[in-house]
Amino acid sequence: MTRKRKKQKSLIRDLAVQRIERLFELADNEFGQNPKRSDRYVYLARRIGMRYRVRFPSKLKRMMCKHCRSYLVPGSSARVRLRKRYITVTCLRCNKQMRYPYKSRKVKEVEDNKLA
Numbered sequence: 052m053t054r055k056r057k058k059q060k061s062l063i064r065d066l067a068v069q070r071i072e073r074l075f076e077l078a079d080n081e082f083g084q085n086p087k088r089s090d091r092y093v094y095l096a097r098r099i100g101m102r103y104r105v106r107f108p109s110k111l112k113r114m115m116c117k118h119c120r121s122y123l124v125p126g127s128s129a130r131v132r133l134r135k136r137y138i139t140v141t142c143l144r145c146n147k148q149m150r151y152p153y154k155s156r157k158v159k160e161v162e163d164n165k166l167a
């Protein structure tokens with residue numbers, strides 16, 4: 052691939068990410084009145100992601116169900132619980148769970164000190 056094409060490709064991907072972010076914004080706006088439309092926006096965002104092979108920004112990844120792809124709003128379409136080392140997000144549509152590890156500040160400090 053020539054240098055020029057490579058550059059073009061990354062521009063297209065930038066644009067794709069922007070479109071994905073925009074779709075999530077729309078999903079957020081619609082959720083109150085029309086949650087089904089939010090799911091549709093998420094679906095479209097996913098399609099763009101696959102089409103241009105871009106990664107979803109991690110904050111957006113957490114806003115959709117890994118299993119049924121619906122748009123997740125904590126307290127409304129999802130239940131979020133903190134465990135010791137991870138967060139569980141339960142999708143209230145398909146009742147499946149997703150887990151995301153996190154580190155409490157204390158654990159992180161201890162580990163940082165170990166490395167130092």
Ligand SMILES: [Zn+2]
Binds near residue numbers: 142143144146
């Ligand atoms: Zn689900």
